[in-house]
Amino acid sequence: MRVYEYEQLDISSFRKIGDGGFATVYRIPETKLRSDLNRDVVFKIFEKKRKSTILGQEDAMDLHMRSLDNVVADIDRESADGKALLKTINNNLAWPKALVVKERNRFCGYIMELIPQKYFYTYTERGETHTKESNFAFRLGTDEIMKRRGLSAINKTGRFQLAYNFVRIATIMHKHKVILGDLSPNNIAIYVDSLDQRKNSIFMIDTDSFRRVGTQHPMKVPHTPNWFPPECLAAGRSANELRRNNGDVNKTMTLDAQVNTQNFQTDIWKICLAIFRIYHQGKERTVVETPIDSPQSVRLMASEVHQEFANLIVRGIGDDPRLRPTAQELRDWIVNFVRGGA
Numbered sequence: 001m002r003v004y005e006y007e008q009l010d011i012s013s014f015r016k017i018g019d020g021g022f023a024t025v026y027r028i029p030e031t032k033l034r035s036d037l038n039r040d041v042v043f044k045i046f047e048k049k050r051k052s053t054i055l056g057q058e059d060a061m062d063l064h065m066r067s068l069d070n071v072v073a074d075i076d077r078e079s080a081d082g083k084a085l086l087k088t089i090n091n092n093l094a095w096p097k098a099l100v101v102k103e104r105n106r107f108c109g110y111i112m113e114l115i116p117q118k119y120f121y122t123y124t125e126r127g128e129t130h131t132k133e134s135n136f137a138f139r140l141g142t143d144e145i146m147k148r149r150g151l152s153a154i155n156k157t158g159r160f161q162l163a164y165n166f167v168r169i170a171t172i173m174h175k176h177k178v179i180l181g182d183l184s185p186n187n188i189a190i191y192v193d194s195l196d197q198r199k200n201s202i203f204m205i206d207t208d209s210f211r212r213v214g215t216q217h218p219m220k221v222p223h224t225p226n227w228f229p230p231e232c233l234a235a236g237r238s239a240n241e242l243r244r245n246n247g248d249v250n251k252t253m254t255l256d257a258q259v260n261t262q263n264f265q266t267d268i269w270k271i272c273l274a275i276f277r278i279y280h281q282g283k284e285r286t287v288v289e290t291p292i293d294s295p296q297s298v299r300l301m302a303s304e305v306h307q308e309f310a311n312l313i314v315r316g317i318g319d320d321p322r323l324r325p326t327a328q329e330l331r332d333w334i335v336n337f338v339r340g341g342a
Contacts, residue, residue: 231321
């Protein structure tokens with residue numbers, strides 16, 4: 001993985017385009033680093049002044065980012081699996097492309113390619129034109145709201161294509177032993193093609209929570225509210241009870257319990273929840289959580305795709321991780337269905 005020194009980037013010339021709990025994201029001028037990467041790039045800096053600081057975790061973050069880079073370094077680029085991974089990283093993930101260091105070569109952030117333009121939308125408010133990421137939370141509003149915003153509603157073909165994209169990405173990353181971690185409506189962008197919704201796609205904006213099996217993320221990236229798998233909630237409750245019994249007021253134990261529970265099964269719960277919400281018709285599509293809350297989602301999946309598909313997704317958001325399908329099982333079912341086997 002290439003390494004840049006913070007000083008050589010001249011951050012004063014960058015434009016801030018994002019601000020989150022862990023880091024700030026800056027757009028790097030087109031004239032800088034453009035020859036090194038395929039698209040325009042951004043710099044994500046983890047600042048020490050933040051509440052969620054990396055202070056004391058710089059070396060661990062450096063190792064963590066390099067372990068992700070090794071996912072790419074370890075593959076056979078000419079194999080079908082290798083080509084699929086590279087295509088997914090380039091087209092669907094905000095994957096780290098280079099490290100940035102300062103203060104005695106300590107990690108402070110990383111560089112990634114800019115989200116493709118098709119995942120943004122332009123709108124006018126109070127006479128001013130704005131551009132914003134078309135994220136999952138925004139794009140799954142009601143059809144009436146999409147029409148008012150001048151955007152295409154997602155149709156039957158488009159829903160199935162988006163569902164397949166979620167499953168495809170999870171299958172590829174799990175095959176290469178990468179856990180996705182914190183997926184949420186705010187860090188998944190959606191593209192809906194107004195002319196041919198077979199071209200619909202998704203882009204995972206924030207890969208900070210990605211990690212290789214057998215490693216722990218130094219930043220302890222938690223789950224997003226309303227997107228907590230049942231076993232993570234249970235782990236948090238158990239940790240809270242243990243804290244109370246021991247008179248411990250340190251909340252780190254609860255966070256550790258929830259984050260340490262992240263695995264392929266929690267990824268599947270979130271992927272299936274995302275698919276379930278794609279098929280939720282009506283208001284607040286990103287709020288509905290269970291088949292009990294939204295039986296129409298199950299009916300729509302059954303009618304538009306197949307009852308077996310609906311059953312798999314319902315299993316995927318069930319409380320028992322052992323009963324959830326794998327990403328490969330979901331992908332195999334979809335491929336078989338498209339070929340006419342279901």
